[in-house]
Amino acid sequence: MKRRNFIKSMMAVSAVAVTPVALMAKEEAKAKKKGPNDLTVEAAITAITGGKEVKKSDKIKLTVPEIAENGAVVPVKIEVDHPMEEANYVKAIHVLNTKNGNARCVDVMLTPANGKGYFATRVKLSSTQEVVALVELSDGTFIKAGKSVKVTIGGCG
């Protein structure tokens, strides 16, 4: 019962959150407000890698919807085909975006105890743009993968 009520209350809150955030994107675009955390994706990548070369890699399976019904809640799943052993593991997964004011979504620091290089979350996307998975391996190298998400705000199609 407690669990059912919890899920109910969560859904009620999410329903309320949808409309204002859909309008938010339009408002934001008009106002072009600058947030204190604003950072471009290029600057974010440089800050994370220290300017090191980053190659695209098939080892990263990035799952995002092709079309997001609601830009306020875009599911992102990242799976890295790489060992998770003491001397060789996925050290960090950085979830970035290319058109929000702040290109950063989440920085996840993993350890071999995770068993797999996997992370999933839900992010806000202000408009059609790319979600980027920037992965750091324990040997200090970086790899990445990116996918475009079409964001339709309010209404169908």
Next chain:
Amino acid sequence: MAEARKSMIKIKPKKYKTGDIVKVDFIVIHPMDTGLIKDKKTGEIKPAHYIDNITFSFDGKPFTTMKVWETVSTNPYFSVNFKVPGKGKITVDYTDNTGEKNSKSKKLKPKD
């Protein structure tokens, strides 16, 4: 003192053994306000209010840490894997940009 936040840790699958890799889902009720949106009623900008740091530990030992930004969805969801070392307790400690601290725990009971 603020009310403790509602949150949930889900372990999937429900039945697992020591050595299995399970999925650990953490969901928490939190506005994740960016600080850029006006409150429709008051016309005032809603101040930034979002979870900024999360630590997942097992029996007190951290195994995953996260730096979270305001770009994450309201009532955020975070999912990672964890290799079950045995019986014990997973704890998720999290803070937000206002300094609010919270914690949620769940026991791991492998069916060995």
